[in-house]
Amino acid sequence: MPKPADMHQHLRRGALLHLVAPMVARRFSKAIVMPNTVPPITTYEMVRQYLLEIKLATNSEYRSGKPDFWPLMTMYLTDTLEPHELRAGLDQKLVFGVKYYPRGLTTNSDSGIADPASLWSKGTKPYAVLRELADYNAVLLLHAADGFATDLWNNEGRFYGPGEELDPWDQEPHFICNTLPRIREAHPDLKISVEHLSTAIGADWLRTHGGDTLGCSLTAQHLLLDRRDVFRQGFRPHRFWWPIIQSSEHKEELCKLVAEGHPFVWLGSDSAPHPVGKKETDCCSGGVLMAHAGIELFLEAFEDIGCLHKLEDFACVNGPRFYDLKPSDLYITLVREEWSVAEAFYAEDMSEESGGLDKVVPFRLGESIRWKLVD
Numbered sequence: 001m002p003k004p005a006d007m008h009q010h011l012r013r014g015a016l017l018h019l020v021a022p023m024v025a026r027r028f029s030k031a032i033v034m035p036n037t038v039p040p041i042t043t044y045e046m047v048r049q050y051l052l053e054i055k056l057a058t059n060s061e062y063r064s065g066k067p068d069f070w071p072l073m074t075m076y077l078t079d080t081l082e083p084h085e086l087r088a089g090l091d092q093k094l095v096f097g098v099k100y101y102p103r104g105l106t107t108n109s110d111s112g113i114a115d116p117a118s119l120w121s122k123g124t125k126p127y128a129v130l131r132e133l134a135d136y137n138a139v140l141l142l143h144a145a146d147g148f149a150t151d152l153w154n155n156e157g158r159f160y161g162p163g164e165e166l167d168p169w170d171q172e173p174h175f176i177c178n179t180l181p182r183i184r185e186a187h188p189d190l191k192i193s194v195e196h197l198s199t200a201i202g203a204d205w206l207r208t209h210g211g212d213t214l215g216c217s218l219t220a221q222h223l224l225l226d227r228r229d230v231f232r233q234g235f236r237p238h239r240f241w242w243p244i245i246q247s248s249e250h251k252e253e254l255c256k257l258v259a260e261g262h263p264f265v266w267l268g269s270d271s272a273p274h275p276v277g278k279k280e281t282d283c284c285s286g287g288v289l290m291a292h293a294g295i296e297l298f299l300e301a302f303e304d305i306g307c308l309h310k311l312e313d314f315a316c317v318n319g320p321r322f323y324d325l326k327p328s329d330l331y332i333t334l335v336r337e338e339w340s341v342a343e344a345f346y347a348e349d350m351s352e353e354s355g356g357l358d359k360v361v362p363f364r365l366g367e368s369i370r371w372k373l374v375d
């Protein structure tokens, strides 16, 4: 298949970056690089520095003047992100979007937006940043979750009062019903990508409103698992992500969305490695290393759904087109051959992001995967 594009990737920094980046570069021609590192990527200079680190870690080869792996940088939307810092990145064509994190709801989101209303309230910095994005036809990437109900809200019989904390399984539905329409209304010309879509109501919304200015990325984990898999015989930290895995009804709707072959639905692995000390602990971090089988797991999911013939558009064409990019003219080869994820990975020194431990447990450790990347 043509070398695909991963539109949602956490490469991390330091030794983790050196562990993960080569896995990604082997499988993907480009990747949207998430900015929630420590510290978050909020200036043009930080973008340049991080890009340099990634290029060193991937050791990308240049064939006829083109790299075989292209990191597509993003900036972290904070309450104070300066529009001129973004403009510098957009002008240099290093930055392709800005990522919205709701404060406190996922990994390294402490610098995220305190009040989503600042996205649609004129006069705020985030509003100015969104206008800048729209002017450049660049993308707002949304971690589509709210922590608290904004109004009286009823989600399939669960009632919330204003300000009430949301059930984790209701965070995305609340955002889709209450927050996303307000952002769209305030910025109808802005390209928006709903990241790692995880719910039936999200699938429905995309079906109705998806198009040139609205799309979504989907992970393999949300197509392969339902919440029984996360809690079977006990809580499984290495199957825990934000957004949380939903019930089978939601998974089926996401599989249906993929099988329908919409041009506004694309691959975003959301590979998000953590040292084992941050997973097997009192407060388990969301996210798991997927990059060791970043495309293989999508082949498995699409084969299960019965729509392997739809994979190429999903993985290679749709995402790049939304970001005004061309699909890769490089190829990778996969064979249908079972292999087992036999061992955990180790990084030499993960002091920047770890609790001092250096082991990373990949998805499916001790289990097998049906598709294998060759050469």
Ligand SMILES: [Zn+2]
Pocket (backbone or CB within 6 Å): 008, 010, 034, 270, 272
């Ligand atoms: Zn992510």
